[in-house]
Amino acid sequence: MSLLHPKDDTKPWMGAYQPYDLVKEACIAVGVIALLAILLAVLFSSPDEKPSTVAQWARQLPANFVETAATELDGTSGTATYGPPYNHNGEGQHAAFIYLQKWLGVSHPINTADDYVIGPLRTVPNDPTLQAALAEYQAAPQKTQKAWGEAYATPLEEDAQAEEEGKPLPKTVSIDPHTGMVSVQATGTGPVPVMMTSLLSLARSGGLDGSLLTSKQFFQTDYTNPLLFMADGGLLDQRAEEQHLGGDEWGMMNETGSYPGQAWLWLYALWYQIEPFKNSENADILVMLVMGVLSLAFISIPFIPGVRDLPRKIPIYKLIWREHYAAPASPPPAPPRPQAVPDPRS
Amino acid sequence: MSGAHESSWTVKVREKAVAALPPEKLLPDGQPTYVASWIYMFGVASIAALVVIITSGTILALKGPAWWHYTGIGHFFNSIHMWAVELFFFAMVVHLWGKYWMAAWRGGRTRVWITGAITFLVAVPTALTGYVSQQNFDAQWISTQAKDGLNSVGVGAFFNVTNFGQMYSYHVLLLPIAVVVLVSAHVLLVRRHGVVPPIELKARLVSASAGEAQAPPTPPPATVGAGS
Numbered sequence: 001m002s003l004l005h006p007k008d009d010t011k012p013w014m015g016a017y018q019p020y021d022l023v024k025e026a027c028i029a030v031g032v033i034a035l036l037a038i039l040l041a042v043l044f045s046s047p048d049e050k051p052s053t054v055a056q057w058a059r060q061l062p063a064n065f066v067e068t069a070a071t072e073l074d075g076t077s078g079t080a081t082y083g084p085p086y087n088h089n090g091e092g093q094h095a096a097f098i099y100l101q102k103w104l105g106v107s108h109p110i111n112t113a114d115d116y117v118i119g120p121l122r123t124v125p126n127d128p129t130l131q132a133a134l135a136e137y138q139a140a141p142q143k144t145q146k147a148w149g150e151a152y153a154t155p156l157e158e159d160a161q162a163e164e165e166g167k168p169l170p171k172t173v174s175i176d177p178h179t180g181m182v183s184v185q186a187t188g189t190g191p192v193p194v195m196m197t198s199l200l201s202l203a204r205s206g207g208l209d210g211s212l213l214t215s216k217q218f219f220q221t222d223y224t225n226p227l228l229f230m231a232d233g234g235l236l237d238q239r240a241e242e243q244h245l246g247g248d249e250w251g252m253m254n255e256t257g258s259y260p261g262q263a264w265l266w267l268y269a270l271w272y273q274i275e276p277f278k279n280s281e282n283a284d285i286l287v288m289l290v291m292g293v294l295s296l297a298f299i300s301i302p303f304i305p306g307v308r309d310l311p312r313k314i315p316i317y318k319l320i321w322r323e324h325y326a327a328p329a330s331p332p333p334a335p336p337r338p339q340a341v342p343d344p345r346s
Numbered sequence: 347m348s349g350a351h352e353s354s355w356t357v358k359v360r361e362k363a364v365a366a367l368p369p370e371k372l373l374p375d376g377q378p379t380y381v382a383s384w385i386y387m388f389g390v391a392s393i394a395a396l397v398v399i400i401t402s403g404t405i406l407a408l409k410g411p412a413w414w415h416y417t418g419i420g421h422f423f424n425s426i427h428m429w430a431v432e433l434f435f436f437a438m439v440v441h442l443w444g445k446y447w448m449a450a451w452r453g454g455r456t457r458v459w460i461t462g463a464i465t466f467l468v469a470v471p472t473a474l475t476g477y478v479s480q481q482n483f484d485a486q487w488i489s490t491q492a493k494d495g496l497n498s499v500g501v502g503a504f505f506n507v508t509n510f511g512q513m514y515s516y517h518v519l520l521l522p523i524a525v526v527v528l529v530s531a532h533v534l535l536v537r538r539h540g541v542v543p544p545i546e547l548k549a550r551l552v553s554a555s556a557g558e559a560q561a562p563p564t565p566p567p568a569t570v571g572a573g574s
Contacts, residue, residue: 010453013378013543020377029387029394033433037398040432041425048415048424049483085503093498104500221511228508231490240487255477255484259428262473264435268495284498292499299463302451312545316447321544324380 047257049243054212054226057235058203062175065203066182066196067156068233072112073192074149079228080112086228087111093285100285108224116229120211121198130198133191140190148190155186160234180204248273267291372537380544385448388441389536395434396529400522402427407518411481431473438466450542458539461532468524475517478507489513 058065071077075089083090085107092101118138124130137145155172162169172185181200184193202208212226230236240246243256250273253265271277271287280286301307311317318325351357405423406414414420442462451459478489489507496502506512 008452008454009546010543011546012453013380013540016379017376018379018381020375020381022373022375025390026393029390030397033391033394033430033437034398034401037395037402037426037430037433040429041422044425044429045421046425046428047482047484048421048480051481051483051486082497084500085497085506100500101498101502104503107503108506221514222506222509224506224508227486227490230486236487236490239483245487255488260432262477263432264439264470264473282498284495288495288499295467299460299467301446301463302456302459308449308451311447311449314447317449317545320383320385320444320448321380323382324544325547327379 044259047255047259049239049256052230052235052239053206054203054209054230055206057230057233058200058208059180061234061238062180062182062200062204063156063159063173064234066184066200067153067160068229069117069196069199070149070153070156070192072116072229072232073118073195074146074153075113076150076153077112077232079110079232093282095282095285095289098285098289110225110228112229115225116212117195117199120202120208121195123207123211124198124202127198129194133194133198136191137195144190147188148192151186151188152184152192152196155184156182267294367534367538371540372534374537378541378543381541385440385444386541388437388444391437392434392441393529393533395430395437396525398430399427399434400526402430403518403522411479411514415481427476431476435469435473438469442466445542448542449545452542452545453539455535455539455542458532458535461528461535465525465528465532468521468528472517472521472525474507475513475521479510479514479517481510485510 068077072080075081079086081090083092084101084105087106087110091099094101118134121130121134137148140148155170158170159173174183175181176183181197184196199208202211209226212229213220213223237246243254245254245256250266250269253262253269255261268287268291271290272283277283277286297304297307402423406420406427409420414424445459445462474488474492478485478492492507493502496505496507505516
């Protein structure tokens with residue numbers, strides 16, 4: 001007896017057998033489950049909320065859009081400071097000495113200023129004012145660029161915070177009700193307002209959706225750039241909150257509408273609801289490591305003392321095999337009889 | 347048998363396969379009398395749900411990832427696919443709990459438990475890649491939320507949930523193959539070792555010993571191998 005070979009007195013079954021049609025049972029099961037799935041599909045259908053676009057974001061939340069774009073430009077957005085696998089601007093999460101995020105490196109490089117703002121603006125034709133603003137911005141030292149971006153973003157952040165807290169809105173930010181364009185009253189912003197106004201126009205026209213997907217090839221299947229840009233902003237969050245999909249409401253295991261979603265992720269989502277994970281900066285890696293250990297334990301149940309013995313101590317098996325236990329016990333198999341010596345004459 | 351025949355790899359594989367799983371064990375026409383509970387239905391229900399998932403998923407794949415968004419029939423097949431996934435996980439979870447309380451790894455069946463447990467764990471990303479391949483708001487939200495957990499342990503470096511093309515490949519090909527291979531191995535191991543016998547009660551063992559002279563054991567039918 002050892003950890004890998006625990007004591008096991010289970011003997012092969014030498015008792016009675018009953019007729020059984022495996023193939024018939026399998027066919028009936030497929031039929032029943034197919035009918036059940038069809039019935040559920042007819043009764044409840046399945047959710048299909050249309051995806052958000054950058055254009056919708058720019059039209060519905062223009063101030064949030066330009067605020068986010070300004071943080072992408074000055075390098076302070078969530079994606080800009082994320083670290084691996086998108087950039088080197090952060091170390092990512094860690095648990096004690098384990099820096100898996102950092103160790104695996106940058107595999108999908110994103111420069112938020114170039115990819116989300118400057119690159120798309122370069123595609124706008126026939127706009128000398130914009131081209132001059134871009135030239136001025138790119139010719140300036142990095143410190144100046146950052147100062148311009150922050151000077152532009154600060155009133156927008158104050159405006160968003162006041163709105164969130166239900167306080168009177170500062171008069172530094174205004175939205176034209178007819179054009180939907182955003183004006184920010186701030187000094188020391190350099191060419192950033194011109195750039196942001198052009199980016200907002202591009203986004204509202206739908207042009208930015210295409211620009212964010214454009215890379216070296218014609219066919220596109222990678223939506224990392226637009227998704228991360230939108231995730232930095234407020235539209236996805238707003239829609240998720242309306243559908244009760246926030247992380248503090250068991251997050252991604254849910255889906256839109258009243259559907260079961262990925263209920264099997266309940267244990268994974270549970271950790272995010274409790275301390276010390278709930279408010280930890282390294283919650284993701286801590287939860288993933290806990291789930292990794294638990295998954296390994298789940299696979300290894302036959303080898304874990306205590307866990308493997310529990311089924312004998314809590315006799316649910318008596319319920320499962322109640323018909324077997326109710327029947328008269330079969331005697332143990334008789335020891336094998338010595339074989340007769342063959343008759344050499346036969 | 348000639349020497350060349352004996353050295354044939356094909357013959358060796360065949361002989362080993364038949365020795366491990368003779369036809370009467372692979373497709374039995376009898377089963378032990380203790381297999382008499384509704385809990386036994388959930389294993390076959392999981393496999394049946396997997397068949398429905400693969401069938402509906404194949405129809406969705408044949409028409410392409412956008413078809414179900416703009417046709418009623420496409421949406422209907424997507425609904426069947428989604429509910430079959432829900433049924434699959436429900437049946438599999440009940441099956442796993444049932445097997446846990448039976449301590450079904452007994453009698454040399456540890457590999458049966460391990461393949462079943464790994465199947466469940468591989469089914470989770472198989473479903474996740476489906477959710478992030480939906481091309482709707484759920485896919486946007488789930489992918490942007492899921493990326494943080496995967497990135498935090500470095501998995502995001504090679505498994506990018508915001509890359510639709512990569513996720514679709516994983517969902518319609520790579521992970522389903524893994525699930526089908528694992529389920530096949532699991533079922534073959536169950537057939538090889540037989541359904542785990544009941545945890546025998548001491549009182550029954552004593553009474554059985556006392557009654558040995560009166561009641562000899564019923565031999566299994568010729569077409570059925572006893573669980574090993």
